[in-house]
């Protein structure tokens with residue numbers, strides 16, 4: 001037994017304070033200042049595309065929906081096994097959401113199962129890379145091309161992870177990352193919009209600044225700034241950008257540690273899979289891991305719920321994950337009734353284990369040992 005509970009997540013913010021102090025000392029904290037520019041430069045270089053920091057991944061998806069001009073009469077195909085933020089932005093614009101199932105082997109969008117859902121009204125295919133593991137992007141890209149559809153990537157989990165050698169977040173016409181405190185790097189709350197087509201940046205900057213051309217004005221490209229388009233308050237404060245930059249400076253160490261912890265869990269729990277007691281993530285060969293989350297699949301919901309409760313008693317905080325969106329109280333009556341069995345199965349059986357930068361080897365060994373005792 002440990003002296004303290006092992007939390008499921010603990011944000012690593014060691015070097016945030018000096019950066020926050022620096023942002024405050026610059027006496028410009030409302031956003032788009034020194035640290036925002038540093039973050040933009042990092043992501044511009046990483047993705048070789050224009051990017052915009054946002055106050056969350058959720059609003060980055062709202063920006064994507066506006067930029068894509070998705071609205072009433074349009075349909076988008078979305079996995080059911082994802083967070084509500086993948087779906088809400090489209091519904092907020094009056095579009096219709098059509099939920100798709102995940103693969104049997106891994107809780108990512110089943111690209112083979114979506115062609116039959118495409119109608120003349122379909123405008124976009126939306127994918128989410130669960131746990132930072134790539135969806136089948138070649139297949140998805142081919143399907144999108146065949147029907148002239150746009151891909152939007154919810155890459156909230158997927159920083160520094162790849163499909164073959166290409167960064168996740170660079171396939172979609174619009175892609176988004178999250179810097180919520182549960183993600184690999186955090187700004188407290190924050191997100192990123194990645195633009196695949198450089199010409200989208202001028203409109204994106206306007207939406208970002210409440211529909212005004214203020215960003216261009218600050219670059220001395222216009223005499224005054226005016227209301228040009230729809231928009232909202234999507235840009236984060238310099239304080240958030242400063243926190244994010246403190247994490248960017250340590251991103252290699254963070255990714256390395258999280259990936260090591262992921263691999264330790266995998267090798268440590270492999271014998272349980274061999275014994276048929278659990279299923280570990282079955283990674284497609286085109287995907288990489290980035291240590292965003294570690295999950296395993298129990299043989300039933302009952303076993304999963306009992307394991308969470310038993311681990312709790314031993315001071316370990318583990319958690320389940322997404323509830324299928326097509327069965328949610330909000331959407332149930334809007335769904336067309338198709339069963340999405342893999343989404344439901346993963347939802348019932350997945351358990352996620354503590355995984356964060358400062359998790360100690362000793363703690364992880366204790367977690368693995370306790371799982372063996374419980375199962």
Ligand SMILES: *Cc1c(COP(=O)(O)O)cnc(C)c1O
Pocket residue numbers: 055056057058059082083085086128154156157177178179180189190191
């Ligand atoms: C965390 C998360 C989001 C939302 O991120 P915020 O930055 O909190 O808005 C969206 N989609 C997925 C898949 C997520 O995991």
